[in-house]
Amino acid sequence: MIDETCIRDINPNDFDDIKKILKDQIGNQYSKELELELKDIESGRVNGIVAVSKDTGLCGYASWRYRVESAYLETIAVDNKLQSQGIGGRLLRIIEQIILDEKPGITLLNVVTDSDALRTINFYIKNKFVPSGIVQDEFIPGTSQIHLSKKLSEN
Ligand SMILES: CC(C)(COP(=O)(O)OP(=O)(O)OC[C@H]1O[C@@H](n2cnc3c(N)ncnc32)[C@H](O)[C@@H]1OP(=O)(O)O)[C@@H](O)C(=O)NCCC(=O)NCCS
Numbered sequence: 001m002i003d004e005t006c007i008r009d010i011n012p013n014d015f016d017d018i019k020k021i022l023k024d025q026i027g028n029q030y031s032k033e034l035e036l037e038l039k040d041i042e043s044g045r046v047n048g049i050v051a052v053s054k055d056t057g058l059c060g061y062a063s064w065r066y067r068v069e070s071a072y073l074e075t076i077a078v079d080n081k082l083q084s085q086g087i088g089g090r091l092l093r094i095i096e097q098i099i100l101d102e103k104p105g106i107t108l109l110n111v112v113t114d115s116d117a118l119r120t121i122n123f124y125i126k127n128k129f130v131p132s133g134i135v136q137d138e139f140i141p142g143t144s145q146i147h148l149s150k151k152l153s154e155n
Pocket residue numbers: 025026074075076077078079082083084085086087088089090113117119120121122123126
């Protein structure tokens with residue numbers, strides 16, 4: 001199955017499929033943020049890639065932006081029917097390679113996620129992110145966020 005999945009640059013025709021994938025994956029609080037993020041992709045402020053399965057169509061989405069001297073992973077999501085097959089890891093590796101190719105001076109990829117999202121945190125740890133701190137009430141009162149960082153290198 002994984003070999004039948006290709007990863008390519010995003011385009012605005014993908015937006016409806018991305019919203020469908022994310023509808024079940026992220027809390028309602030974040031849906032407005034997603035709309036803004038897709039606008040930022042259209043304007044080029046945010047970069048995006050998608051995974052497309054030969055059988056089921058668009059099945060994964062990841063986005064990032066450049067900030068000062070680092071890159072920030074905005075969103076990563078895989079269709080829940082196709083999770084745990086390596087698609088999320090492939091999306092991450094491709095983003096890392098694009099960053100190294102496009103902006104060789106940038107060697108840090110950062111991400112923030114809910115600190116109780118243990119499976120998501122495991123995904124980042126498995127992909128060599130290291131926790132750098134927890135911030136209380138960062139986006140939602142009563143919800144803390146964990147910050148993680150990955151040092152990028154060609155190896
Ligand atoms: C996190 C996510 C992108 C990982 O994608 P994936 O294609 O399942 O990732 P991989 O197959 O490369 O890695 C799987 C590992 O990620 C972890 N994982 C995190 N969330 C998971 C989930 N919902 N289902 C399965 N595995 C998950 C597990 O440790 C898993 O390892 P395992 O298969 O040995 O149990 C995907 O699970 C997802 O879309 N989650 C919901 C959206 C989300 O929370 N995104 C992050 C914040 S924007």
